[in-house]
Amino acid sequence: MRNFLLGALIAAFIALGISYFITQSKTQKTEIQSSDLILDQIKNVGKLVVTEGHFSEVITYKDAKKYYLDILKAEKKAIVVVNASVMVSYDLNMIEHTIDTSNKTVTITNIPEAEININPDIKYHDLEEDFFNQFNPEDHNLIRKEVIRQLNKKIEASTLKANAENRLISELQKIYILTNSLGWKLVYKGSSITDSKQLLP
Template sequence: MRNFLLGAAIMALLAFGVKYFIDQSNTRKTELESSDLILDQMKNVGKLVVTEGHFAEVISYKDNKGFFSGLFTATKTALVVVNAKVQVSYDLSKIDYIVNKDIKTVVITKIPEPEININPDIKYHNLAYGFLNQFAPKDHNLIKKKVIDQLEKKVHNSSLVANSENRLISELQKIYILTNSLGWTLKHKNTIIDTPIAIEEILP
């Protein structure tokens, strides 16, 4: 009887040891799989998010050139009509992050700034100039700079940037949803992101 009990105890210990080993192996396998899923998701997010829009602008250009200490002035003017294609983009491959498998944490250390690309189509109307003050390449450069400056202000005050930010938030929320579902923690620098809405507060 004693031998039977001893044998039963040994079998129980072996069974417990095997179960413990299997549980540990399964836990380790699950941790590795979750790490791979998160790394794959971070790679998938690393793409270019582009929002496009079109803007129109009308600019009056005027240049005065004085002669003989201002006794005589030659003026040139133009009406400039601009139609521009504008792109606001986020290059998400520039997101910097750290994946810590030991404490199951993803730390986003850098989010890229939006890139604004303006391609203006400039047409000149009502050109007026004299022999002593004609249009030159520097005038076209000045006009283009003025066009870009005004369009940039217009873009920043438009819904185009906001729409682009919304797309960025959507991509970042995918990271939060995945990390949260796997029991990981998502942080931006030292701040823990504990809700999808909190993503909005970390934008550049």
């Protein structure tokens, strides 16, 4: 009778041990599958998000030089018409992250800043110049700098950057939704993410 009880006890321990190892194996397999799904989602998000806009600007450029004790003045001026295409882009291949399977945590360590590319088409109208004060490459450089400065002001006042951020959020939201649905935690800038808007760089 004693041998039977001892055998039954050993058999119960073996069964419990096998059950524990099977459960652990299933848990580890689920965690590996979950981390693979998250990695795939991050790879899918990793692309160039581009938002485009078009802006126009009219600038009057003037320059005057004085000669002979400021008696004579040589002027030049031009009306500059600018049509520019602007691209605000996020290269999401630059997202940096770490995955901690034991704590079911995805930490995003870097989200790229927006890149703004301005391509202006500059045309000159009503160009006037004096023999002693003619247009030169330096004038064109100054005009181009002023054009870019004015366009940057227009871009800041427009909704272009906000629209680009909204597109960025919609892409990053895919990571947030997946981690949340799998019971994982998403961390960015040292904080747990509870809203995808917290992922803005």
